[in-house]
Amino acid sequence: MKRHLHLFPFCILLLIPSVSHRSYSQILYDSLTVHKIRTGVDYMYDQEFSKASEIFSEVEKEYPGHPVNYLLKGIYAYWKNYPMLPATQARPDFENDLRKCIDLSSEEGYSGKYEAESLLTNVCARGLLLLFYSDNDLSMKVIPLATGTYKYVMRSFDFVSVFADFYYVTGMYNYYREAYPRLKPVYKPLASLFPPGDIARGLSELVKAAELSIFLKAESYSLLTYIYSGFENDFLKALLYSGTLLRKYPQNPYFKALHIKNLLIIGEFDQAENLIKSAGKRSGYAFFDAQLLIFNGILQEKKYKNYMLSEQLYEEGINAITFAGDFGNEYCGYAYLGLSRICDYKGDKVGKKTYRKKGEDLIDFKKITFDQIY
Numbered sequence: 001m002k003r004h005l006h007l008f009p010f011c012i013l014l015l016i017p018s019v020s021h022r023s024y025s026q027i028l029y030d031s032l033t034v035h036k037i038r039t040g041v042d043y044m045y046d047q048e049f050s051k052a053s054e055i056f057s058e059v060e061k062e063y064p065g066h067p068v069n070y071l072l073k074g075i076y077a078y079w080k081n082y083p084m085l086p087a088t089q090a091r092p093d094f095e096n097d098l099r100k101c102i103d104l105s106s107e108e109g110y111s112g113k114y115e116a117e118s119l120l121t122n123v124c125a126r127g128l129l130l131l132f133y134s135d136n137d138l139s140m141k142v143i144p145l146a147t148g149t150y151k152y153v154m155r156s157f158d159f160v161s162v163f164a165d166f167y168y169v170t171g172m173y174n175y176y177r178e179a180y181p182r183l184k185p186v187y188k189p190l191a192s193l194f195p196p197g198d199i200a201r202g203l204s205e206l207v208k209a210a211e212l213s214i215f216l217k218a219e220s221y222s223l224l225t226y227i228y229s230g231f232e233n234d235f236l237k238a239l240l241y242s243g244t245l246l247r248k249y250p251q252n253p254y255f256k257a258l259h260i261k262n263l264l265i266i267g268e269f270d271q272a273e274n275l276i277k278s279a280g281k282r283s284g285y286a287f288f289d290a291q292l293l294i295f296n297g298i299l300q301e302k303k304y305k306n307y308m309l310s311e312q313l314y315e316e317g318i319n320a321i322t323f324a325g326d327f328g329n330e331y332c333g334y335a336y337l338g339l340s341r342i343c344d345y346k347g348d349k350v351g352k353k354t355y356r357k358k359g360e361d362l363i364d365f366k367k368i369t370f371d372q373i374y
Helices: 008-015 031-045 049-062 067-080 091-105 115-135 139-159 166-183 185-191 199-212 217-231 235-248 253-265 269-279 286-302 307-346 349-362
Strands: none
Touching (some): 031 067, 115 139, 199 217, 217 235, 217 253
């Protein structure tokens, strides 16, 4: 998935529901309401959507017309319909709710009086929209929104002492500002137009967000997992963070997929196989089912040397994940790379080369190919 590489850091902001309040009111110190939102978000991430919906409805009744209500609706729609695709039926309401949140968060009566809270809701809604557009390579939507969001991200640096959640925003900027141009040198000229970051500081801030924030723990752990796997190639640390996510949200199939992937990368085949088996042949989540086919293909190839079954699983996985379009590119790439290796085992040089190119064109991190186990 390209989501994490481009705008995943903003996903963090989707947990910022710490900002629940009536129009032009502040409730961050209303411990009861904050607890409700935190509980609702935990339910949502653990796939208990009916429970989350009940709590979010209570908040809306207590604080009608407040931007946080639209933010919560957007977050809810994103995860209930994950992966959110351009053709997803819920997309129009999802976009409208988040843009309404942005508009309300920017109203002078609110933003002028409660700057920290309005900043959180504003950046949160913008970040989730950017995540959706980036997930699906909707670049014409990304560019104008990203341009307008930059100033809010920079403003976040002034509020890390107010809310620990802001460490996610600053950590994301500090890390990606330096790491992304290294991965994609073509962006170095563009990156030079922005203030420099600090990789070590960025990682430290993300750890603080994971440990100290109330609302951004899941996104912080997820981002740390992605960074340590893809950018840093520290696969044991990546596994540590994905394991934390899975323990906290055991019913979330997408966090489970993240952990299975990390297990396969380091050759922990038995643990990966147990998780694959526990999910069953059909989990009820189409995207996760497609991921499982590809993971099982890797398992059959690498652990059992069952190349015939592995080839079948890779092909089924590619077909199953097609519906996700650009969103599924990363996993589709892994399957093509697997087919390339199988062609090599068969002595099919043409097939090996053809599949290799298809796979490499679809993945961002060229070291994660499953050609070798770390």
